[in-house]
Amino acid sequence: MKLKPAAFIPELLRHIFKKPATVRYPFEKLKVPDDFRGTPVLKPELCIVCRSCVRDCPAFAIEITTLSEEEKKYKMTIHNDRCIHCAQCVESCPTKALFMDTEFEIATDSRLKLKAEYIYSRQKKTDQKSQQT
Amino acid sequence: MKKITIPIGPQHPALKEPISLRMTIEGEVIKDADIRLGYNHRGIEKLAESKTYIQNIYLMERICGICSHSHTTCYVQAVEALCGLEVPKRGLYIRTLVSELERIHSHLLWLGVAAHEAGFDSLFMYTWRDREVVMDLLEIISGNRVHYAINTIGGVRRDISEQQKEKILEGIEFLRKRTEYYTNLGTTEPTFVARISGVGKLPKEKAIELCAVGPTLRASDVASDIRKDDPYAVYDEIPFDVCTADTCDVLGRVVVRVKELIESYKIVEFVIKNLPAGEIKIKAPRKVPEGETVSRYEAPRGENIHYVKSNGTDKPERLKVRAPTLANYPATIEMLKNGFVADIPLIFAAIDPCICCAERVVELIDVKSGRSDIMTFSEIKRKYFCEKKRETL
Numbered sequence: 001m002k003l004k005p006a007a008f009i010p011e012l013l014r015h016i017f018k019k020p021a022t023v024r025y026p027f028e029k030l031k032v033p034d035d036f037r038g039t040p041v042l043k044p045e046l047c048i049v050c051r052s053c054v055r056d057c058p059a060f061a062i063e064i065t066t067l068s069e070e071e072k073k074y075k076m077t078i079h080n081d082r083c084i085h086c087a088q089c090v091e092s093c094p095t096k097a098l099f100m101d102t103e104f105e106i107a108t109d110s111r112l113k114l115k116a117e118y119i120y121s122r123q124k125k126t127d128q129k130s131q132q133t
Numbered sequence: 134m135k136k137i138t139i140p141i142g143p144q145h146p147a148l149k150e151p152i153s154l155r156m157t158i159e160g161e162v163i164k165d166a167d168i169r170l171g172y173n174h175r176g177i178e179k180l181a182e183s184k185t186y187i188q189n190i191y192l193m194e195r196i197c198g199i200c201s202h203s204h205t206t207c208y209v210q211a212v213e214a215l216c217g218l219e220v221p222k223r224g225l226y227i228r229t230l231v232s233e234l235e236r237i238h239s240h241l242l243w244l245g246v247a248a249h250e251a252g253f254d255s256l257f258m259y260t261w262r263d264r265e266v267v268m269d270l271l272e273i274i275s276g277n278r279v280h281y282a283i284n285t286i287g288g289v290r291r292d293i294s295e296q297q298k299e300k301i302l303e304g305i306e307f308l309r310k311r312t313e314y315y316t317n318l319g320t321t322e323p324t325f326v327a328r329i330s331g332v333g334k335l336p337k338e339k340a341i342e343l344c345a346v347g348p349t350l351r352a353s354d355v356a357s358d359i360r361k362d363d364p365y366a367v368y369d370e371i372p373f374d375v376c377t378a379d380t381c382d383v384l385g386r387v388v389v390r391v392k393e394l395i396e397s398y399k400i401v402e403f404v405i406k407n408l409p410a411g412e413i414k415i416k417a418p419r420k421v422p423e424g425e426t427v428s429r430y431e432a433p434r435g436e437n438i439h440y441v442k443s444n445g446t447d448k449p450e451r452l453k454v455r456a457p458t459l460a461n462y463p464a465t466i467e468m469l470k471n472g473f474v475a476d477i478p479l480i481f482a483a484i485d486p487c488i489c490c491a492e493r494v495v496e497l498i499d500v501k502s503g504r505s506d507i508m509t510f511s512e513i514k515r516k517y518f519c520e521k522k523r524e525t526l
Contacts (some may be wrong), residue, residue: 003323007257011314021262035291037276058188087190089292099274114385 037087038101039080044120046097049074053089053098062089072122078107080114136161139474145171150488158474166469168462171496173489181452186212186286186421189449193439194280196454197490199242202235203432204439204454205284209366211428211441212286215421221412224288225366230301230404231274231283232366233397237308238267239433240390240397243485244315247387250326250479256315264312269449270304273297288414298405299362309398316391329383333468333480336381345464346457347435348393350483352376352385359431373400383483420447434485456490470491 023030023130032038040062054062061082067073090098108114136159143151151172155280157165177196181189193208194201206228213220220228241264248256268278274297284288304498319325335345340353350357358375360368376392378385421424425442442451461484468480497513508516 002323003326005323007318011259011318012255021265033273033276035276036272037282049388056185056187058184065337074375084191084195084279084280085277086194087276087290088191090267091285092187104168 010075017031032102032104034102036102036104037085038108039085039116040083040087040089040098041077041101041116042076042078042118043097043099044076044118046095047074047076047120047122048095048097049122050094052092052094056088056092057128058086067119074120074122076118076120078116078118080116081111094114136164141477148481152486152487152488154477155468156474156477161473161475163469163472163474163477166466168466169367170488170492171416171494172492174492174495175489177288178454178493180503181449183448185419185447186417186449187300189420189452190284190286191280191282193454194282196456197487198279199239199487200432200434200437201280201491202231202283203430203437204419204456205282205441206232206366206430207428207430207437208441208452209284209286210430211426211439212421212424213417214428215419215424215441215443216286217422218287218415220288221415222367222409223292223411224413226404227289227291227293227413228284229366229368230293231271231281231289231403233400234267234271234274234301235281236433237394237397237401238264238271239485240394241267241308243390243433243482246482246485247329247383247479248325250482251325251383253322253325253328256318256325259311260467263308266304270301273300284332285414285417287417288412290414291426292413293408298408301401301405305398305401309395312391312394312398315386316395318370319387319391329387330380332383332476333472333483334382335468339467340381340464343463344460345435346384346460347485348356348389349434349435349461349464351375352389353381354379359429359436363429365428365430367404371400371403375455383479386483392445420445421449425451429478434458434487454490454493456487458484458487459491459493461486462491 049064051064054064059082061079063077063079065075067075087100090100106114136157138155138157141156142148143153153169153172155167155169156163167469177192181192184192190205190209193204196204241260245257245260245264248254248260264378271281272278273295275283275291283291302486335349335353335357339352340350340355345353354377356375356377359365360373363376373396376389376396378388421443423443423445425440428439430437438455440451440453441449444450465481465484469477472480497508
């Protein structure tokens with residue numbers, strides 16, 4: 001093949017008159033896709049405390065503690081500082097009680113601020129079915 | 134002329150990750166090279182033994198940021214073989230689609246790095262700008278730019294809609310035009326060609342002898358590709374060519390990768406147009422039956438091997454990863470010999486090294502006595518670090 005010096009020059013000159021490829025980030029934001037994997041969020045009314053999310057989370061970011069055995073009161077703590085945003089918990093949940101939001105600006109100055117806590121009572125299985133339908 | 138040894142790394146501006154290269158030089162010419170690994174060891178194989186098969190998918194993904202899909206596919210293929218699972222066709226097609234998109238993004242990234250190391254920074258910036266297109270496509274499909282997490286044991290996790298198909302075809306069309314332009318440019322720009330041709334020679338016999346893999350091997354005129362030699366997923370149904378070059382130098386490695394980009398566009402278009410209907414995954418058992426297996430996969434950098442041994446529980450007994458970079462190290466030493474000191478970054482970048490992928494073991498050598506020892510982690514801690522009370526959160 002014949003060699004041509006400075007073959008890239010026309011392309012470079014053409015780009016002087018083009019719009020920038022980037023956006024001015026904090027002022028303009030790109031839309032994230034619909035299926036974006038942001039932060040896991042719990043819908044407490046749907047949770048049946050089967051603990052499959054706790055078992056499958058690769059980062060051990062989900063914790064469920066029993067507050068009261070009689071009242072069926074539970075506390076779920078999602079440690080977002082450990083979360084790796086893989087959405088396995090969403091897939092493991094049999095009742096679709098977990099979902100990923102589209103939030104991506106989650107930086108804070110302390111890990112503790114990333115912790116999300118949900119205190120809720122477990123639903124009976126019959127209620128569960130009626131809610132789903 | 135007197136021979137002297139110069140150390141490059143573990144920390145060096147020319148290296149993106151820590152690795153120690155010791156060059157024995159005579160003037161400007163490298164006479165011998167020695168590679169020392171172990172600065173980036175993360176203990177992933179040991180960690181995998183304490184996690185369940187599902188959790189390990191995400192751990193395997195984190196072996197490498199660029200070929201994250203390669204490692205998960207290789208791993209799930211092994212587990213599926215152990216369980217005897219028949220993955221639905223649509224699942225396999227989507228898996229192949231993501232793996233080809235990953236190859237496109239990896240090769241575009243590498244092309245930029247090679248251009249940068251050769252001192253052609255405009256090409257570097259333009260290829261990386263175009264790489265954003267394929268990164269966006271991967272984000273649309275999987276929900277993330279780097280760790281796609283599309284694989285699961287028994288299939289894939291997300292389906293592809295008609296709208297997404299159109300977007301992928303649009304993106305591929307744009308990238309094809311750009312790649313054709315770069316092919317033209319890369320082979321006609323005299324400064325670039327002069328910088329990379331004849332650098333890092335690896336003759337065909339040496340490449341076979343030293344077990345080089347991937348584009349490094351194919352640039353030495355050996356048509357070896359796991360996708361053709363030992364087809365996995367649906368590669369036996371897809372028409373594509375194995376790209377080779379016969380110049381055996383960095384220019385050949387550029388040519389092979391650019392040709393592979395064009396082949397990858399073809400594969401992506403074929404997959405999108407022939408995507409069968411049906412399920413994307415089947416349910417996998419939590420416990421894997423006893424057995425052992427080896428899985429092979431053609432990652433963008435070369436052949437990737439995972440060995441999985443199961444003992445009937447929900448955790449693997451042993452998981453061994455052989456990343457392509459490790460296989461290319463002996464060939465790199467051969468390429469460096471009789472080269473110039475100024476070519477070290479270029480030759481080293483040409484194998485597309487991913488150093489932390491290849492770190493599988495650490496050898497502890499006492500600097501004073503020169504003796505190597507096997508030590509437990511608590512012994513290292515006691516001997517070399519002062520114990521700190523761990524902060525609990």
